[in-house]
Amino acid sequence: MARSPKKAEAAPITNIYEGSIPTARLKDKVTYRHVLAALVDNEAGVLARVIGLFSGRGYNIESLTVSEVDRDQHLSRVNLVTSGTRQVVEQIKAQLNRLVPIHIVRDLTDDGPSVARELALVKVVGTGEKRVEALRIGDIFRANVVDSTTQSFVFEVVGNTEKVDAFIDLMKPLGLVEVSRTGVAAIARGAAAIEG
Amino acid sequence: MAAEAIVPRPPAADSGESAAPEPMLGAQIVLKALEEQGVEVLFGYPGGAVLPIYDELFKQNSIRHILVRHEQGAVHAAEGYARSTGKVGCVLVTSGPGATNAVTGLTDALMDSIPIVCLTGQVPTHLIGNDAFQEADTVGITRPCTKHNYLVRDVDQLARVMHEAFYIARSGRPGPVVVDLPKDVAMALGQYVTAPRGIQRQQHKTYRPQLKPQPSAVEAAVTLMANAKRPLFYTGGGVINAGPRAVAALRELVRLTGFPITSTLMGLGSYPAEDSQWLGMVGMHGLYEANLAMHDCDVMINIGARFDDRVTGNLNYFSPGSKKIHVDIDASSLNKNVIVDVGVIGDAGIVLEEMLALWKARGYRADQQALKGWWRNIAQWRARDCLRYDQRGKIIKPQYAIQRLYELTKHRETYITTEVGQHQMWAAQFYRFEEPNRWMTSGGLGTMGYGLPAAIGAQIAHPDGLVVDIAGEASILMNIQELSTAVQHRLPVKVFIINNQYMGMVRQWQELLHGGRYSESYTDALPDFVKLAEAFGCVGLRVSDPAKVDETIEEMIAVKRPVVVDVVVDQKENCYPMIPSGKAHNEMLLGPDDGGDKPIEGEGLALV
Numbered sequence: 001m002a003r004s005p006k007k008a009e010a011a012p013i014t015n016i017y018e019g020s021i022p023t024a025r026l027k028d029k030v031t032y033r034h035v036l037a038a039l040v041d042n043e044a045g046v047l048a049r050v051i052g053l054f055s056g057r058g059y060n061i062e063s064l065t066v067s068e069v070d071r072d073q074h075l076s077r078v079n080l081v082t083s084g085t086r087q088v089v090e091q092i093k094a095q096l097n098r099l100v101p102i103h104i105v106r107d108l109t110d111d112g113p114s115v116a117r118e119l120a121l122v123k124v125v126g127t128g129e130k131r132v133e134a135l136r137i138g139d140i141f142r143a144n145v146v147d148s149t150t151q152s153f154v155f156e157v158v159g160n161t162e163k164v165d166a167f168i169d170l171m172k173p174l175g176l177v178e179v180s181r182t183g184v185a186a187i188a189r190g191a192a193a194i195e196g
Numbered sequence: 197m198a199a200e201a202i203v204p205r206p207p208a209a210d211s212g213e214s215a216a217p218e219p220m221l222g223a224q225i226v227l228k229a230l231e232e233q234g235v236e237v238l239f240g241y242p243g244g245a246v247l248p249i250y251d252e253l254f255k256q257n258s259i260r261h262i263l264v265r266h267e268q269g270a271v272h273a274a275e276g277y278a279r280s281t282g283k284v285g286c287v288l289v290t291s292g293p294g295a296t297n298a299v300t301g302l303t304d305a306l307m308d309s310i311p312i313v314c315l316t317g318q319v320p321t322h323l324i325g326n327d328a329f330q331e332a333d334t335v336g337i338t339r340p341c342t343k344h345n346y347l348v349r350d351v352d353q354l355a356r357v358m359h360e361a362f363y364i365a366r367s368g369r370p371g372p373v374v375v376d377l378p379k380d381v382a383m384a385l386g387q388y389v390t391a392p393r394g395i396q397r398q399q400h401k402t403y404r405p406q407l408k409p410q411p412s413a414v415e416a417a418v419t420l421m422a423n424a425k426r427p428l429f430y431t432g433g434g435v436i437n438a439g440p441r442a443v444a445a446l447r448e449l450v451r452l453t454g455f456p457i458t459s460t461l462m463g464l465g466s467y468p469a470e471d472s473q474w475l476g477m478v479g480m481h482g483l484y485e486a487n488l489a490m491h492d493c494d495v496m497i498n499i500g501a502r503f504d505d506r507v508t509g510n511l512n513y514f515s516p517g518s519k520k521i522h523v524d525i526d527a528s529s530l531n532k533n534v535i536v537d538v539g540v541i542g543d544a545g546i547v548l549e550e551m552l553a554l555w556k557a558r559g560y561r562a563d564q565q566a567l568k569g570w571w572r573n574i575a576q577w578r579a580r581d582c583l584r585y586d587q588r589g590k591i592i593k594p595q596y597a598i599q600r601l602y603e604l605t606k607h608r609e610t611y612i613t614t615e616v617g618q619h620q621m622w623a624a625q626f627y628r629f630e631e632p633n634r635w636m637t638s639g640g641l642g643t644m645g646y647g648l649p650a651a652i653g654a655q656i657a658h659p660d661g662l663v664v665d666i667a668g669e670a671s672i673l674m675n676i677q678e679l680s681t682a683v684q685h686r687l688p689v690k691v692f693i694i695n696n697q698y699m700g701m702v703r704q705w706q707e708l709l710h711g712g713r714y715s716e717s718y719t720d721a722l723p724d725f726v727k728l729a730e731a732f733g734c735v736g737l738r739v740s741d742p743a744k745v746d747e748t749i750e751e752m753i754a755v756k757r758p759v760v761v762d763v764v765v766d767q768k769e770n771c772y773p774m775i776p777s778g779k780a781h782n783e784m785l786l787g788p789d790d791g792g793d794k795p796i797e798g799e800g801l802a803l804v
Binding site: 023026027041044045048049052056087090091094095097098100101102103 | 335336339340343344347364401402403526527528530531532535536537
């Protein structure tokens, strides 16, 4: 988190598909986790197009979030976490770019540093020492208690996927009964912005 | 809502005096947009949800409607029309079954990158989602089998969507686009807008395919070519889709460099087959010399082909020693199946012209010594005469029938379509094409039943051309009803059935892979094709004597009506040469004596 911000780039980030990709990088057989972001027209069926692409071509979706980000221009942003070899991830980006309502696709993993966050609501039921311990761990994770009864808490925890995973793991022996997660929202660091 | 259904027809808007344009019915907007987009022919089939459009169609004369007998036929006919002209093919079908019947055609057009706009009727907007009569979730069903699709809920968006549909269908990598039109929208009054022109036309909000390549990519490609010792052009349907400019540039570049050229099934005709630099088709049933050249080349120049599995065979052994250049307008084609060394994204015509200009400007000349040696290798492979067959005795060999058809029609303006199977491969091997847009076959999807409706579409576009569907007796039965369409519209298409009474390709694979257990591949109880033709009002001919093949073909050509020729051929003939599934290009079988009788085992068995 203490990363020093890079110098602001003046030019807006343009589409990734303007040139060819180095061959050596594509032959790498290691599987990577990639966070992709896409700006799309907020129209009926656009999410079905994205999901259909992934299921139809057998790509992984680890997490997918979508929400309108520009009401005037009817733009939504899709944040997508996937994993695959370089070749597969390049395919995913190219296939996404082919969808007509997609304005731009960005690889937040490849194209420089980025921040990724998700929010989870975690319901923990218990009494006595376990309940106290849950509250204590909640504190350590800077989780907010957003609902409470004499037997339960609902924690709101925000962070990267690993932090949320860790919190949930710790809550399991303390009476965790239900989890609701938003999936990842991500954005590149620095002054440059994705333009639709 | 019921009141909305009765909308008075507006007065004719031809007075031209009032400033604001008169509102029009949705159905009128559809026809006006089609007219503005230059549509001359619409292939379709009416039904409840599209009645308002058919009503407007009745009142006009500029667009010709071709009534098909099944909606799948409408889409294939539009494909035949599009592929033989380079224009967008246009289809009009009703909701529900009309749309679902069109799905095979749409998928076929998607796989082969054929520009199609398909208008589907839909139940009125207030009934959508209610399981209404003849309702289907058309946009849902067609989403994975179209390039893009629309459901128009607002009549004021209709004209814009129609124009956009045509732009998307024909731009970039072409493909099918569906416009789903609820009946109430077709009957509502709305504003017509004209298509964007000039720079606006190229500035779609999000869809802007990259036509001009990066100069550095072109330079890298040309440098590789200039230093090649064993180069090979490998071209595909992309060159034909890019139009006459691309074809002309390709021919010039190939001749200037002196390199050999092969092509996919989809690309036949972009380079003349009579030229000495032409090696013939590549791939599973491609020519021996083409496949060995693919395997042994050191620089492969792929223009508008997509490294399909029918071409590459086993990827692990695919052209192991070559640097690969790939030119494609679709970035997702690059590095999809084969990782290439130089990827060039752009329109094949523009890229080829830039390659040509750079080659000339640099004064490049291929390494003549190396090239001579390379051509010597090729000459040795050619000497194997891989398409050799024996026409002996009293039974017609299928190859002979197609070869005679070629010899007797090659000097005419001939358009060939095919169905799918052995006859298709023999047609690709034995019918030689000198020009693009003369060859229409279902390459990607492999749709049996494609050929007859595609021939109808091609004949509509070329009324004076000779259009022949080279068919198999199994495939032709999948869309035989379209003979009725040909008769109704007086289209003199010829159906040339290579009749071996088997689903030949299935039988061949069962022979090679499944120990000769011909499970369900024998077509028992075939119709009498001559009587069938006559029942439809066509002319039926039959030939089973090799000596009478020529006169039968000549009679077929002479009759200016739809003709069905039943060519009774050798039942046991297999299609060679062949790369068995799971094998490499240099493991090609030239014939049954070449180990073709050995069963295929291992991973090859699981491949299609």
